[in-house]
């Protein structure tokens with residue numbers, strides 16, 4: 355499969371798993387196309403055409419024309435210059451690597467990370483939080499992330515890939531949407547007597563089991579194993595990066611009992627204690643790995659020859 359086709363399919367699959375519906379995306383693309391048409395001067399020069407068909411600003415091809423034939427992906431949760439060198443070294447030793455699949459964004463996908471965060475409003479709305487609350491709480495956090503990332507040295511990885519001639523793409527919110535939908539279906543919508551039963555259920559999922567065996571199991575960070583879960587949500591699995599701590603308070607008011615999270619910040623942890631919300635910190639790497647595996651399972655149906663070289667926290671687990 356050509357790189358461009360693989361990436362476009364990934365975008366489509368991300369939208370299918372998204373909490374927002376087709377109408378939302380149609381409206382979004384229409385607005386972007388209008389903005390592109392009306393842009394003038396330097397605003398026209400820097401307009402990101404990609405936004406007219408890809409709603410995920412943290413997902414894009416960061417090196418390559420898209421015409422490259424891809425059957426072997428080197429997949430990693432974090433791929434930076436060291437991993438690009440690793441790919442080059444492995445190629446030198448005879449390992450076939452056609453392209454890098456990077457989860458945590460690099461290059462422009464990182465520069466535009468905060469632009470995917472409004473997705474959190476819809477994820478929280480599904481958990482019962484009014485959109486006006488989430489929207490007001492999110493804006494200052496988005497601005498903060500934008501300012502922080504703005505100062506980063508953003509293009510090191512993509513330049514390394516360019517110099518070594520290795521195509522690469524970032525796939526972040528796409529696969530986070532897939533693992534969010536998976537957790538909704540397999541955990542949040544199931545009845546559990548207490549938190550320890552949720553941990554038992556998580557441990558039946560191969561990626562969590564693998565990481566637990568390595569000393570990185572899902573853990574209850576607030577609440578006890580014997581606590582009743584109440585309403586379970588997976589509101590900290592997708593939406594770019596951690597949202598503001600006020601979201602925790604709003605979720606408590608909306609009747610949320612237990613939050614499943616990839617990673618819990620200290621401030622969120624403090625708020626969870628104050629507001630009696632149970633929190634389970636599922637392994638970050640295992641959670642990101644599940645999302646990537648779910649996407650690769652779907653891509654593999656269309657590209658039977660697909661193989662992976664597993665690096666940087668990722669392990670390939672195939673599902674039927």
Ligand SMILES: [Fe+2]
Pocket residue numbers: 457526530642
């Ligand atoms: Fe992720």
Ligand SMILES: [Fe+2]
Pocket residue numbers: 458616638642
């Ligand atoms: Fe992550």
